[in-house]
Amino acid sequence: MTVLLDRVIDRTLDDWVREFSAEEYRGARVQAWLFEDETARRAAERRLAAAGVTAVFRSAYKPLVHFFLEEVDRDGLEAVVVRYPVRQEAVQRRFTLEAYPLAGMLGDADLEFVAGDADLHYEVTLTYVDGRTETARVFAPNRVAEDHAGVVNLSPTGWVRVEGRADGVEIDEARTTEFAQVFDEIVGAVRVHPWGDKEPYFERLDIRVDIPAIECDLHYHDEVISTVEALHEDLYFGLLEIFQRHSRRPLGNRGLQPGQIVPDVRRVDGPARVRVELKPFPAVAATTPDGTGAPLDQVDGALSFGRIAYEMALIGGEPYAARTRQGRPVLCTYVKGANKPVVISGGQHANETSGVVGALRAARVLKDQPGAHFVLFASENPDGYALHRELCQHNPRHMSHAARYSALGDDLAYRERAPWYEREARRKAYEISGAELHINLHGYPAHEWTRPLSGYLPRSFELWTVPKGFFLVMRHHPGWLDEANTLLSHVTARLAERVPGLVEYNARQLRMFETHALQRNVDVMHGIPVQRTEGVGEDVPLVLISEFPDETVYGDAFRFAHAVQTETVLAGVEAYLAMTDADA
Known part of the structure; x- marks a missing residue:
C-alpha cells in the first residue's frame, strides 16, 4: 500500500468559536456560514453567548432551504415569492436548483421564482392566509474561483460577518472551511x-x-x-x-x-x-445461488449476488459468462426461440439497482411465452455492484456514484479497447442472437445530486441534478426513426395503462422539476417523458433505455421502481414483436 495523504484537519466550527471568544469580540455581533448541521451550530452560538458574543451560525449549503427549515413560520403560509441571484459565472437556474425542494416543502403554498441581479442574496416575500406579509434577505455565500479542472466556478463557501466590536473593526469575508x-x-x-x-x-x-x-x-x-x-x-x-x-x-x-x-x-x-x-483489490468471494428471502416481486432493496445467481439459473436457456476486472462473472443466458430476438440488461451503472430486479422479473414472464427469444444479463457490472453494497453498509441512503462505473474506472458501455471484460457480455449477446433491439434498464438519483465544491451542479450531468420522474430514452440508427417512434408510443401507452400511479407520480415530479430547473416543454407521451437520439454510437439499431429515480430508495418505493422496470421490458418486447408481425 502507498499512502498519499494522512492527516487531521481542525474543525472550523471550533476554530471560529475560539476566535470569537477572545476579549476583543465581547459585545460584538457575529454571523457565520459553514457546513454544519443545526444542532452543532446552535451549540456554538450558546458557547459564544457565554463569552458575551451575540452569534448566529447558518448553513453555507442550501441557505434558502435552511432558512425555511429554521427561521420561517410555515403555518398558514399562502404564497412565497423568491427573487434569486443571477450570475454570469453560473447558469440562470443555479440558485433555483439550490433552493430545491422548496416547492414540495411548502405544501399548498404557491411558490414563484423571479430572476434578480448579481447580488448574492435571495429576496423573499412571505404572504400568510391572515393577510400578513413578511420580507427577508437570505445570504447565499459563494466565491468565484478556478477549480481543479481549470473551470471558473461560483461555489458555496464559508463566510464571516462581524460588527459591533468596541474598536470599530468589522469583518465581511469569505473563509475556507474544513469541508x-x-x-x-x-x-x-x-x-x-x-x-x-x-x-x-x-x-x-x-x-x-x-x-x-x-x-x-x-x-x-x-x-x-x-x-x-x-x-x-x-x-x-x-x-x-x-x-x-x-x-x-x-x-x-x-x-x-x-x-x-x-x-x-x-x-x-x-x-x-x-x-x-x-x-490492491479486495479478494472476491465465491457466489452460491441463494433463493431465500421475499418473492422477487416483493423485494424491497438491492438483491444479493446469491439471489441474482439463483434467479438467473431459473430462467434456463444457454448460460455463458463474461469476466470482470476483479474476476467476477457477468452471468448471462441465451433463451433461443422463433421470435425476433431482444437483448435485456440491467445494472450497467451498478448503483442503479431496480433494473436488476426488473430484468429478472420480466425474463421470468418472457421465458414461458411461445417462441421466446432473448439474451439476458441482469447485473452487467458486478464489480461496481460489490462496491455499492460495501458503501451502503455505512451510508445506505447515499447515491454512491463511485459504484457507477467498472473497477477499471470506465463506463463499460464506452470501453475503448480490449481486454473487454464486462463488455464481452454485450458483444457476445449481439453476435449469437442477431438482436436489433436492446432494452437497457437504468436509474438515476431519487433525490438532489450536487457537487458544492465544483460549482454546485454536477458537471456534465446538470439536468440530472433533481428527479423528473420515470422516463425513456430511445437511441436509434439513421433510418430507424419510424420504428423508434412506434416503440415509444406503444411502451408509454402500456406503462400508463398497466402501472397504477405512474402517470400521477411523473406529473408530481415534473412539476417540481419544472419549478426549480426553469425548464418547460418536456416531450411527454401518455404521461411519460421521452427523449430520442439518432446516431451510430450503439451496436444495434434500436436501444430503449429506462430511467427510474431509484438510487437510494427502499421499501414500497423500490418495489414500485422495479415494477415499472419489469413492465418496460414486457411492453418493449410486446411492441417489437407486434412491429415484426406487421412487417411480415
Missing part, C-alpha cells in the same frame, strides 16, 4: 503523485474521510440534505476529472480507465480526518 480544505488537500495529493502514462494507474484508490457534516431528512419523499453525500460525489467526479486531464482527455470522458476510485465519507462529531492510499 473545502479536505477536498482541496485530497485533490492536491492525487494531482502531484507520479502516475505515469499507462492506464489503469492503480487497482483501488481508497479515500477515507471522517468529517462533521449535515445529514437532514427533509421528510419530503426521498429528499435529504447531506454534505457527506455531496463530498463523496465531489471527490469521485473531481478525481475522475484530475485523471481525465492527466490523460489529456476531455472532461466527462467515460472511456478513461484510471482504476477504482473509492471515496468513503463518514460523519463524525470532531476534527476531520483524511487518509488517501493505494490498495
Whole structure:
C-alpha cells in the first residue's frame, strides 16, 4: 500500500468559536456560514453567548432551504415569492436548483421564482392566509474561483460577518472551511503523485474521510440534505476529472480507465480526518445461488449476488459468462426461440439497482411465452455492484456514484479497447442472437445530486441534478426513426395503462422539476417523458433505455421502481414483436 495523504484537519466550527471568544469580540455581533448541521451550530452560538458574543451560525449549503427549515413560520403560509441571484459565472437556474425542494416543502403554498441581479442574496416575500406579509434577505455565500479542472466556478463557501466590536473593526469575508480544505488537500495529493502514462494507474484508490457534516431528512419523499453525500460525489467526479486531464482527455470522458476510485465519507462529531492510499483489490468471494428471502416481486432493496445467481439459473436457456476486472462473472443466458430476438440488461451503472430486479422479473414472464427469444444479463457490472453494497453498509441512503462505473474506472458501455471484460457480455449477446433491439434498464438519483465544491451542479450531468420522474430514452440508427417512434408510443401507452400511479407520480415530479430547473416543454407521451437520439454510437439499431429515480430508495418505493422496470421490458418486447408481425 502507498499512502498519499494522512492527516487531521481542525474543525472550523471550533476554530471560529475560539476566535470569537477572545476579549476583543465581547459585545460584538457575529454571523457565520459553514457546513454544519443545526444542532452543532446552535451549540456554538450558546458557547459564544457565554463569552458575551451575540452569534448566529447558518448553513453555507442550501441557505434558502435552511432558512425555511429554521427561521420561517410555515403555518398558514399562502404564497412565497423568491427573487434569486443571477450570475454570469453560473447558469440562470443555479440558485433555483439550490433552493430545491422548496416547492414540495411548502405544501399548498404557491411558490414563484423571479430572476434578480448579481447580488448574492435571495429576496423573499412571505404572504400568510391572515393577510400578513413578511420580507427577508437570505445570504447565499459563494466565491468565484478556478477549480481543479481549470473551470471558473461560483461555489458555496464559508463566510464571516462581524460588527459591533468596541474598536470599530468589522469583518465581511469569505473563509475556507474544513469541508473545502479536505477536498482541496485530497485533490492536491492525487494531482502531484507520479502516475505515469499507462492506464489503469492503480487497482483501488481508497479515500477515507471522517468529517462533521449535515445529514437532514427533509421528510419530503426521498429528499435529504447531506454534505457527506455531496463530498463523496465531489471527490469521485473531481478525481475522475484530475485523471481525465492527466490523460489529456476531455472532461466527462467515460472511456478513461484510471482504476477504482473509492471515496468513503463518514460523519463524525470532531476534527476531520483524511487518509488517501493505494490498495490492491479486495479478494472476491465465491457466489452460491441463494433463493431465500421475499418473492422477487416483493423485494424491497438491492438483491444479493446469491439471489441474482439463483434467479438467473431459473430462467434456463444457454448460460455463458463474461469476466470482470476483479474476476467476477457477468452471468448471462441465451433463451433461443422463433421470435425476433431482444437483448435485456440491467445494472450497467451498478448503483442503479431496480433494473436488476426488473430484468429478472420480466425474463421470468418472457421465458414461458411461445417462441421466446432473448439474451439476458441482469447485473452487467458486478464489480461496481460489490462496491455499492460495501458503501451502503455505512451510508445506505447515499447515491454512491463511485459504484457507477467498472473497477477499471470506465463506463463499460464506452470501453475503448480490449481486454473487454464486462463488455464481452454485450458483444457476445449481439453476435449469437442477431438482436436489433436492446432494452437497457437504468436509474438515476431519487433525490438532489450536487457537487458544492465544483460549482454546485454536477458537471456534465446538470439536468440530472433533481428527479423528473420515470422516463425513456430511445437511441436509434439513421433510418430507424419510424420504428423508434412506434416503440415509444406503444411502451408509454402500456406503462400508463398497466402501472397504477405512474402517470400521477411523473406529473408530481415534473412539476417540481419544472419549478426549480426553469425548464418547460418536456416531450411527454401518455404521461411519460421521452427523449430520442439518432446516431451510430450503439451496436444495434434500436436501444430503449429506462430511467427510474431509484438510487437510494427502499421499501414500497423500490418495489414500485422495479415494477415499472419489469413492465418496460414486457411492453418493449410486446411492441417489437407486434412491429415484426406487421412487417411480415
